[in-house]
């Protein structure tokens with residue numbers, strides 16, 4: 001049973017989860033309960049008006065028995081930012097940290113070995129049972145942390161055909177940097193359409209020809225030891241993987257350009273032999289195999305630098321190289 005990897009990513013959960021309620025302007029005590037049931041008023045604010053946000057991070061089991069969480073502080077800070085921007089109760093840093101660390105400790109025996117991991121999903125939902133609150137924030141909330149043993153989301157050599165979408169945005173511009181449920185619902189139509197019409201695995205949203213991100217990952221171009229990626233804005237998610245790749249690459253002598261990147265520049269760089277990647281916690285780095293631009297497919301020639309950068313990050317995560325940037329929180 002221990003360290004088993006389910007075939008579908010995120011489909012199996014550690015059997016219990018910590019949950020804490022916010023009411024009367026304060027957080028209560030952490031309760032441990034079964035992770036397969038949540039009792040909620042059917043009129044709860046989250047179910048009607050989208051007061052939800054979440055995080056996605058990973059814990060890793062090292063060969064020497066150590067268990068670590070990758071970039072815990074950054075993920076906690078981002079959930080707090082998401083909550084603040086949604087006018088939801090903001091989880092206390094120490095409380096959330098203790099909940100995450102404790103669920104990793106308890107489930108440590110079930111963390112899959114390399115190349116698997118334990119995916120952690122802190123979730124915050126508004127629970128006010130008042131359907132008249134469409135234009136009012138929820139004053140009560142639940143915060144809980146799901147833990148899901150996962151395999152390697154990344155498959156080397158897998159097709160990654162990315163449709164360039166220049167008409168539509170993934171979500172409303174002011175919502176982009178919030179990791180919130182409604183944003184995924186908002187992107188779904190374009191993703192399904194791209195799948196159906198072009199057999200594309202992902203959509204790269206580039207409203208007005210300016211590159212932002214895909215449905216759930218950030219975007220980078222790698223060319224001759226240069227990394228070019230859109231500068232952070234309110235319009236897309238500030239990925240922790242994005243930051244990790246930029247920091248690790250800089251330390252390896254890459255130059256990093258965070259700035260506006262147009263579809264025209266992307267086309268020209270790909271024609272010159274540049275690589276392109278998607279970054280996110282689940283797969284770390286996924287090389288793009290081709291782009292579909294204005295109905296024309298353009299192949300990306302190489303994945304060599306992408307795979308090298310990917311290994312730079314995974315070596316730190318699995319304790320195979322020194323944690324020089326102090327990204328790991330040891331829980332045992």
Ligand SMILES: *Cc1c(COP(=O)(O)O)cnc(C)c1O
Nearest residue numbers: 216217218237239240241280281
């Ligand atoms: C989670 C997410 C990312 C990647 O963020 P990481 O912190 O690297 O996992 C990028 N874009 C969107 C829309 C996301 O939801």
